[in-house]
Amino acid sequence: MKPPIQLQQERDFGQKINVTFEFIIQNFKPLMLSLLYIAGPPALIGGFFMGAYQSNMLSLQQQILGSDDVDSSLSSIYSMGSSMLLLFIFLGAASLAATLVVNAYLIEYEKGNRDITPEIMWNRVKEYIGKGVGFSIVMVAAVIVATMFFLLPGIYVGVTLSLMYMVMMRENLGLEATFRRCFYLINDKWWSTFGLLMIMGIISGIIGYVFQIPTMIITFSSILQIGDGINTFWTTVGGVIGTVGSVLVRSLVLVALGFQYYNLVERRDGSGILGAIEDIGKNDTPRIDRREEEF
Numbered sequence: 001m002k003p004p005i006q007l008q009q010e011r012d013f014g015q016k017i018n019v020t021f022e023f024i025i026q027n028f029k030p031l032m033l034s035l036l037y038i039a040g041p042p043a044l045i046g047g048f049f050m051g052a053y054q055s056n057m058l059s060l061q062q063q064i065l066g067s068d069d070v071d072s073s074l075s076s077i078y079s080m081g082s083s084m085l086l087l088f089i090f091l092g093a094a095s096l097a098a099t100l101v102v103n104a105y106l107i108e109y110e111k112g113n114r115d116i117t118p119e120i121m122w123n124r125v126k127e128y129i130g131k132g133v134g135f136s137i138v139m140v141a142a143v144i145v146a147t148m149f150f151l152l153p154g155i156y157v158g159v160t161l162s163l164m165y166m167v168m169m170r171e172n173l174g175l176e177a178t179f180r181r182c183f184y185l186i187n188d189k190w191w192s193t194f195g196l197l198m199i200m201g202i203i204s205g206i207i208g209y210v211f212q213i214p215t216m217i218i219t220f221s222s223i224l225q226i227g228d229g230i231n232t233f234w235t236t237v238g239g240v241i242g243t244v245g246s247v248l249v250r251s252l253v254l255v256a257l258g259f260q261y262y263n264l265v266e267r268r269d270g271s272g273i274l275g276a277i278e279d280i281g282k283n284d285t286p287r288i289d290r291r292e293e294e295f
Helices: 013-026 028-038 040-065 070-110 118-125 129-149 151-170 175-186 190-223 232-249 251-269 271-279
Strands: none
Touching (some): 028 232, 070 129
């Protein structure tokens, strides 16, 4: 059995990427089960609306090309808009649920729990649902306001507040204190956080592309009039696979962001080193001289 991974530790850019994959591989089954159990339902519902949106979009395209009556086209546009709105709502819920699950998993792991179940995750996550929704609304508003001045301030605020959920859950802070803590931690490390999000986003996008293949096949076959044309059932199946798959793959970015949080906490506070120093001499085993970098 592989030794547990030390979470609160300073790591360079490459080490954070490597430890992200190592952590997911070691904890693949319990982490994925927790994501499916908690974030899966809203993602599944969102997948149905994704399929409905794509089906309505293809129907509208065929109506325009076939010169159908205006009423049919307007009906398709209305249905497509309704599906898109519901899709955004449930995808947002799935994204928030996945974020809370991954953060809760890291916190449980840090406590030494190696038998993490979906039930344990749900009991922890449900404590932060209301708080997470409120924080998310404020964060989105802050990013929008910053973007109104110029694009770069919006990006800066968005990257900085990407640490918000981990700070909220692990340190149990209020809204204002959480925002201040995020800006404090990311000071002088904004670019490394931005780069980590970009690289892991690209990697997860490439992996997630696999889950979009069914949707692409269905879409192209409908456009090219292959088979029976638009098949709502298979369009919905493709939407569900793509949506649920994207939620699972997003765990790569979330775990990497969690390790960045622990890295920044260690750099700014050094609490991991202090904890190691406090543990010296607490057991009966003979003292072993260690190099400084092992702490």
